[in-house]
Amino acid sequence: MKKRAYQDGCATAHALDIVGDRWAMPIMRELLLGPKRFTDLRAALPGISANVLTQRLDELEATAILARRRLPPPAASQIYELTAWGRESEILFQVLGRWAARSPTMAPGMPMSVSSLILSMRTMIDRPALGDLRATLGFRFGEEMFRAEIAQGDFVIDRAPVDGADVIFAGDQNGLAAVIYGGASFEAVADRLEVKGDRALADRFVTLFPLPPKAPPAGAR
Amino acid sequence: MKKRAYQDGCATAHALDIVGDRWAMPIMRELLLGPKRFTDLRAALPGISANVLTQRLDELEATAILARRRLPPPAASQIYELTAWGRESEILFQVLGRWAARSPTMAPGMPMSVSSLILSMRTMIDRPALGDLRATLGFRFGEEMFRAEIAQGDFVIDRAPVDGADVIFAGDQNGLAAVIYGGASFEAVADRLEVKGDRALADRFVTLFPLPPKAPPAGAR
DNA sequence: CTGTATCCGTGTTGATACTG
DNA sequence: CAGTATCAACACGGATACAG
Numbered sequence: 151m152k153k154r155a156y157q158d159g160c161a162t163a164h165a166l167d168i169v170g171d172r173w174a175m176p177i178m179r180e181l182l183l184g185p186k187r188f189t190d191l192r193a194a195l196p197g198i199s200a201n202v203l204t205q206r207l208d209e210l211e212a213t214a215i216l217a218r219r220r221l222p223p224p225a226a227s228q229i230y231e232l233t234a235w236g237r238e239s240e241i242l243f244q245v246l247g248r249w250a251a252r253s254p255t256m257a258p259g260m261p262m263s264v265s266s267l268i269l270s271m272r273t274m275i276d277r278p279a280l281g282d283l284r285a286t287l288g289f290r291f292g293e294e295m296f297r298a299e300i301a302q303g304d305f306v307i308d309r310a311p312v313d314g315a316d317v318i319f320a321g322d323q324n325g326l327a328a329v330i331y332g333g334a335s336f337e338a339v340a341d342r343l344e345v346k347g348d349r350a351l352a353d354r355f356v357t358l359f360p361l362p363p364k365a366p367p368a369g370a371r
Numbered sequence: 372m373k374k375r376a377y378q379d380g381c382a383t384a385h386a387l388d389i390v391g392d393r394w395a396m397p398i399m400r401e402l403l404l405g406p407k408r409f410t411d412l413r414a415a416l417p418g419i420s421a422n423v424l425t426q427r428l429d430e431l432e433a434t435a436i437l438a439r440r441r442l443p444p445p446a447a448s449q450i451y452e453l454t455a456w457g458r459e460s461e462i463l464f465q466v467l468g469r470w471a472a473r474s475p476t477m478a479p480g481m482p483m484s485v486s487s488l489i490l491s492m493r494t495m496i497d498r499p500a501l502g503d504l505r506a507t508l509g510f511r512f513g514e515e516m517f518r519a520e521i522a523q524g525d526f527v528i529d530r531a532p533v534d535g536a537d538v539i540f541a542g543d544q545n546g547l548a549a550v551i552y553g554g555a556s557f558e559a560v561a562d563r564l565e566v567k568g569d570r571a572l573a574d575r576f577v578t579l580f581p582l583p584p585k586a587p588p589a590g591a592r
Numbered sequence: 593c594t595g596t597a598t599c600c601g602t603g604t605t606g607a608t609a610c611t612g
Numbered sequence: 613c614a615g616t617a618t619c620a621a622c623a624c625g626g627a628t629a630c631a632g
Contacts, residue, residue, distance in 0.1 A: 153603095153604095154393075154603080154604085154624080154625095156397065156418065157417065157418060157481060157482075158397070158481060158482070158483060158484070158487065159479070159480065159481035159482055159483035159487070159545075159548065160400070160468070160483045160484070160487035160491065161467070161468040161469075161471040161472045161474075161477065161491065162396070162397075162400060162464050162467045162468045162471065162487070162490075163397060163483075163487070164471045164474060164476075164477045165467040165468065165470060165471035165474075166396060166397070166467075168471070168474065168476065170391070170393070170396075171604090172375075172391070172604090172605075173605095175383070175387060175391075176377065176379070176383075176384060176387070179381075179383060187613080187614085188613075188614050188615070189613060189614075192614095196378065197377065197378060197606090198606090199605080199606050199607060199608090200607095200614085200615065200616080201605085201606080201607095201615085201616070201617085202604090202605065202606070203615090204614090204615060204616080205604095205605095211589055212476075212589055213474065213475075213476050213589065214474075214475050214476065214586060214587065214588050214589040214591075217589075227613070227614080228613095228614075233586070233587070234586065235473060235474075235475075235586030235587075238470060238473075238586075239470060241466050241470065242466055242467060242470060243383050245462050245463055245466050246382070246383045246386040246387075246463060247381070247382040247383045247386065248382075249386060249459060249460055249462065249463060250382040250383065250385045250386035250389070251382045252456055252459070253382075253385060253386075253389065253434065253435075253456075254434075254435050254456075255389065255433075255434050255435065256382065256385045258380070259380065260378060260379060260380035261378075261379070261380055262379060262380035262381045262384075263379070263381070266379070266380070266381035266383070266384070269383075270381065270382065324380075327380065365435060365454065365455065365456030365459075366435065366454070366455075366456075367435050368432055368433055368434065368435040368438075370435075375605085375606095375622085375623090392623090393623085393624075394624095408594075408595090409594065409595055409596095410593085410594065410595080418625080419625085420624075420625045420626060420627090421595075421596075421597095421626095422596080422597075422598085422624090422625085422626090423623090423624065423625070424595095425595080425596060425597085426623095448593085448594065448595090449594080449595075
């Protein structure tokens with residue numbers, strides 16, 4: 151009847167009770183950039199099974215992190231969207247990601263979802279290095295489109311059409327990830343990623359994501 | 372051979388791979404204020420079983436979050452301590468705790484460990500409200516002693532002797548938690564908590580931990 | 593006393609198949 | 613498309629036994 155919980159008054163323990171179950175946080179991450187349907191979530195989270203997804207969605211709804219909403223006809227499908235408080239959890243992903251980026255056991259080069267890449271750019275971009283750059287960038291990965299504005303030392307990116315951007319990246323998000331985090335050249339990923347528009351801007355943009363130094367591995371004294 | 376892992380290049384997913392297992396983060400929390408022995412950890416984490424603790428300690432050592440060290444004779448016992456990178460994880464607990472403090476499903480009044488209370492005070496104290504207050508506070512819970520210095524709008528607390536503090540709290544950490552987070556009076560917890568020294572300072576101190584407003588519960592449109 | 597290893601009952605997770 | 617049903621594998625928690 152009662153699920154397994156830490157019997158602990160610490161707020162951190164309560165956080166783990168509600169988002170510590172396997173897949174709970176990846177589901178939240180996939181919803182941070184906007185609502186999705188059941189099938190969208192399944193597609194974005196390779197490895198999750200339908201019954202676990204159902205169960206987590208129920209739990210996240212019960213804890214007021216997300217709400218389900220039925221779209222008006224004719225699109226009679228259901229969508230899941232974060233509540234206002236659920237959206238405030240983005241800071242959790244930012245600090246988790248920044249901390250884990252220093253992990254000595256992190257293997258590079260694994261595929262990541264579109265949401266992961268967009269959120270990681272939000273988190274990891276070197277804002278002080280932007281200077282007085284002004285630019286608009288477009289990103290199109292499959293059906294998903296995002297638009298980034300760089301201005302006054304800030305970088306904001308959201309779901310939006312890419313039309314009219316100074317440079318547009320289109321294709322596979324893993325291609326762009328390989329360039330900005332793996333140091334690959336655009337030529338090396340040309341089969342997966344197309345770059346349209348201001349090539350000099352693209353070249354500068356991909357230098358804006360420095361990785362923090364790795365911590366020493368286990369046993370390194 | 373290989374443990375269950377998200378196959379995901381996202382740094383957040385890697386973070387969950389290494390600290391997402393049940394009890395991993397509570398163990399790290401208990402070590403944030405200093406090294407502990409196996410038995411200390413068991414005592415601070417009611418509900419964990421010895422085999423799970425052993426397994427988590429092995430995993431956290433393999434991922435370079437903690438290291439085990441053997442004390443020099445005659446104290447031949449082993450202690451577990453966080454690595455430098457492991458100590459950097461404190462920010463995770465701060466943002467998790469701050470976010471979860473707004474959870475509409477959090478039940479108040481459950482017991483918390485000494486480390487939890489100390490860390491939560493570090494996180495939740497209202498630094499702007501400190502003004503130009505200068506004070507030294509001592510805390511003694513069982514064998515554990517902490518000393519806090521308030522000066523120049525900052526609050527720092529660490530393991531240290533309590534001698535000479537302006538006010539000393541001694542007894543059960545849950546008594547103090549009930550006062551600063553539950554709004555109880557010192558009289559109401561007099562059987563669990565002793566207050567020695569500057570009573571006016573104690574009265575002011577316990578007002579410095581405002582709780583953020585709760586988010587709306589599930590179903591609240 | 594301080595851990596570690598092994599067994600076992602139970603609940604959670606994950607893969608596949610299936611239904612409205 | 614959006615889940616539910618079934619079942620096997622595994623992780624957890626508790627107890628106990630064992631080793632330095």
